[in-house]
Amino acid sequence: KNIHFIHGPGCPVCIMPKERIDHAYILSQQQDVILVTLGDMIKVPGSHGSLQDARSQGADVRFVYSPMDCLKIATEHPNKKVIFFAIGFETTTPMTAALIEQVIKQKIDNIYFHINHVTVPEAMTMLTQSKIDAFLGPSHVSVISGSHIYAPFPTQYHRPVVVSGFEPVDVMESISMILKQFLENRCELEIQYKRAVNPEGNQRAQALINKYFEPREHFRWRGIGDIAKSALRLRDAFASLDAEVIYRDSLPTKEIDDHKLCICGEILKGEKNPKDCKVFGTACKPSSPLGSCMVSSEGACAAYYKYGNLL
Ligand code: SF4
Ligand code: SF4
Numbered sequence: 001k002n003i004h005f006i007h008g009p010g011c012p013v014c015i016m017p018k019e020r021i022d023h024a025y026i027l028s029q030q031q032d033v034i035l036v037t038l039g040d041m042i043k044v045p046g047s048h049g050s051l052q053d054a055r056s057q058g059a060d061v062r063f064v065y066s067p068m069d070c071l072k073i074a075t076e077h078p079n080k081k082v083i084f085f086a087i088g089f090e091t092t093t094p095m096t097a098a099l100i101e102q103v104i105k106q107k108i109d110n111i112y113f114h115i116n117h118v119t120v121p122e123a124m125t126m127l128t129q130s131k132i133d134a135f136l137g138p139s140h141v142s143v144i145s146g147s148h149i150y151a152p153f154p155t156q157y158h159r160p161v162v163v164s165g166f167e168p169v170d171v172m173e174s175i176s177m178i179l180k181q182f183l184e185n186r187c188e189l190e191i192q193y194k195r196a197v198n199p200e201g202n203q204r205a206q207a208l209i210n211k212y213f214e215p216r217e218h219f220r221w222r223g224i225g226d227i228a229k230s231a232l233r234l235r236d237a238f239a240s241l242d243a244e245v246i247y248r249d250s251l252p253t254k255e256i257d258d259h260k261l262c263i264c265g266e267i268l269k270g271e272k273n274p275k276d277c278k279v280f281g282t283a284c285k286p287s288s289p290l291g292s293c294m295v296s297s298e299g300a301c302a303a304y305y306k307y308g309n310l311l
Pocket of ligand 1: 149260263264267274285290292293294301
C-alpha cells in the first residue's frame, strides 16, 4: 500500500509547450503547406486551437504512423511543402533522422522539419528534486540509448533505476527488483528488460541521431519549465531543411502558460494527483481537455478519469 506510481513526463505530447503547438498550427496555415505529425499531437489544444481545429478550418494536416510516410506524401504533391512536425523521445528520434537521410539521399526538395525531440536523462535529473525514491527506466528509449544513460542516478543522485519492460509481469518484476535493492541496502542500475536492452544500446541509431541533431541550450517542458539541454535541434549544416529557420518570421517565441487551473506540471512531477485538480472531470474531461494530460487515453488525467473508481 505504500508504493505509489507516478506518471512521469514520459510523453512527448504531454510535455509540448503551447507555443510550439502554436508553431504547428501556424505552419499549417502557410501557403502550400501540408503539415504532418504523429498520433495524439493532432488533438492537443494550443492557444489558437488544435491541429484538428486547423484541419476542420481547411488546413492540410495529416497524421502518420511513421515519419517515412512523408516521402509518399511529398512525391504525390510535388508542388506542396511537406513539413514534418517531429515529436518524441529517443525512441522516435532515429526515425526522423532516417527520414532526413532519405530526403538528402533522394534529393527531395519539398520536405522540411520542425524538430521537437526531447531526451530522457535531463528530465530524470530534474525529477531528482522531487520526492521520488526510485525510477523505472523506460524500455523503448533504453533499447536505443542503452542503459548507460542512467548511470549517474544511483551514484550521483542516490536513486535506484531498473530498466523495465512494459508488460504487467515486467513491471511487477521491476518493482520487486527495486524493493530488493532497498531491503539489501543497495542502490544500483539494473536491467529487467534484458530481452531488448543492453548497456550500449543501438549504436547505429545513436550515430544517425548525432549526425543530424545537436542539443538545444534550452527547451521548455509544458507545466515544468525550462530544462537545459533536454531537447534536440537540427545542426546548422541542415538549416535549409529546418522549418523553424525558414518560417522564423512567422513563428512566435513568446512562452505561453497553461490554463491557470491546470496542474499537469505538478502531476508530471509526482507532486499532485489528477484528482487534486479543481476542474478534473468537470471543465476538463477527455471530450474537452483543458490540459495535455487529459488528451491521450494514456495521459495521467485521462487514465484517472477512466479508471478512477478502481484506484
Ligand atoms: S484535469 Fe485537466 S486541467 Fe486538470 S491537471 Fe489534468 S489536464 Fe490539467
Ligand atoms: S501521457 Fe502522456 S503518454 Fe502518454 S500519450 Fe500523453 S499524452 Fe502521451
